[in-house]
Amino acid sequence: MEQQAPKKTKPKMLIIILLIVIIIAGTGSYYWISSKAYETTDNAQVDGNIIPVRSSVTAYLNEIRFRDNQQVKKGDTLIVFNTIALKAKLEQAQAALENAKADVSVSDIRAIASFQNAQSSLQNAQSGQQDILATKANLDKAKQELERTNNLLKIKAATQEQFETATAALQVAQANYTQAVNKQASSYSNSLGQETSAKAVKGQISVAQAVVKQKMAELALAEEDFSHAYITAPFDGIVTKRSVSQGQYISAGQTLCAVIDNHHLWISANLKETQLDKIKPNQSVQIRLDAFPELKLTGKVESYLGATGARFSLLPPDNATGNFIKITQRFPIRISIDGEQPTALYPGLSAFLKIKVQ
Structure with a gap:
């Protein structure tokens, strides 16, 4: 009986070993398939x-409103700069802009006055043409009168005094005609000068308008600098790595802290x-x-x-x-x-x- 006992347990051992092999193979197959x-x-x-927060202005740092590693919300004020100098620059830029706009208005008025003067001078020159025609008519009449008096003098029908009077009248008429011609030429020359001056004043308007644009740009920069006197959180997150202290003089571009989203x-x-x-x-x-x-x-x-x-x-x-x-x-x-x-x-x-x- 003792010799037959191992024979009975041998099939059981084979079954157990087979089950172990199957389990190991199944587990290995599962992990192999899973790994694939x-x-x-x-x-x-x-x-x-992680955004570094930098200064956009050069100014003294007045106030720090956060602690290192503090949770902040978007728009929370982190740092406040001294605004006295920034506000003064803003007001200076506003005043310069108003002055430039006033210069444009003055240039407009000057241009209008210059063109009016040029028109008046041109009208004077045109009226001088009428004077030339009138003096020319008097000159022609004086010439005819002198010629008639000379003919009468030859036949003893006029006196020497009448001839001399006609000669003097011709000379006066000639002088008046020459004066009228010269006056008209002077009026035309003055008109051209007034027109050139008016164009120059009109050109100054463009210069004044360009200055206005320049002052507007300077004002925009001053407003931008003033708006950056208050540094706010760009998003919700954690503010950390503070590298500045209250009262410190900060340069534009200097790193102040970092915000982690x-x-x-x-x-x-x-x-x-x-x-x-x-x-x-x-x-x-x-x-x-x-x-x-x-x-x-x-x-x-x-x-x-x-x-x-x-x-x-x-x-x-x-x-x-x-x-x-x-x-x-x-x-x-x-x-x-x-x-x-x-x-x-x-x-x-x-x-x-x-x-x-x-």
């Missing part, structure tokens, strides 16, 4: 917009180039963060960067140098996060991704 359906990487991190985040992943043929836009992604293992997030493949990460490095590798060593390149992709994002997410957190490719 996903691409994974741990070279990923949470990313977001922690409400619109995404995942930046660096996949191996051998994985790219399976990765397509809109593929679903499972996201796990090292900082919060219990937090389950999902997302979608959004876009490719367009070049390998090495192309964007400070010193990109050059394969033509002769010391080429082939290594697998990393290709950055952007992954959006589904649904409402938790407030606990911050740019820079490490992430593990499973991208469903089948």
Whole structure:
């Protein structure tokens, strides 16, 4: 009986071993098939917009209205500059603009007066033509009278005194005619001068109008500077990295702080180039963060960067140098996060991704 017991247990052992083999094979097959359906990487991190806040004006810093790492809303006032000098520049620009507009009005009035003077001078010149005609008629009459008196004198029908009187009348008529001609020429010359002066004054209007445009631009710049005396948050987020103090003299372009947009985040992943043929836009992604293992997030493949990460490095590798060593390149992709994002997410957190490719 003792020799037959092992024979009875042998089929049971075979069945158990067979079951174990089947379980192992099934589990292995399951994980093998599952691995084919996903691409994974741990070279990923949470990313977001981090905006440096810079000064647009040169002024003293009057007030800082935030604490480092404080949550702020879009439009909240962060920093207030001293506005005395900025307001003075604004008022100075406004006064300069008003003065330039007044110059345009004065130039308009001068141009109108100049053209009126030119018209008056032209009318005087035209009226001088009538004087020329009248004196010419008197001159012709005096010539005829002198000729008639001379003929009468020859036949003793006129006296020498009458002849001398006719001669003097002719001379006076000739002088009046010459004076009328010269006066008309002077009037025409004066008219041309008045017209040229009027055109010059009209040209000054264009200059004055250009000055007005310049002063308007200076006023716009002054208004822009004055509006930047109050720096506000560009979006909801966290303000941090304050690098200035109250009362400090700030130059235009100087960095004041940084604002982190922690409400619109995404995942930046660096996949191996051998994985790219399976990765397509809109593929679903499972996201796990090292900082919060219990937090389950999902997302979608959004876009490719367009070049390998090495192309964007400070010193990109050059394969033509002769010391080429082939290594697998990393290709950055952007992954959006589904649904409402938790407030606990911050740019820079490490992430593990499973991208469903089948």
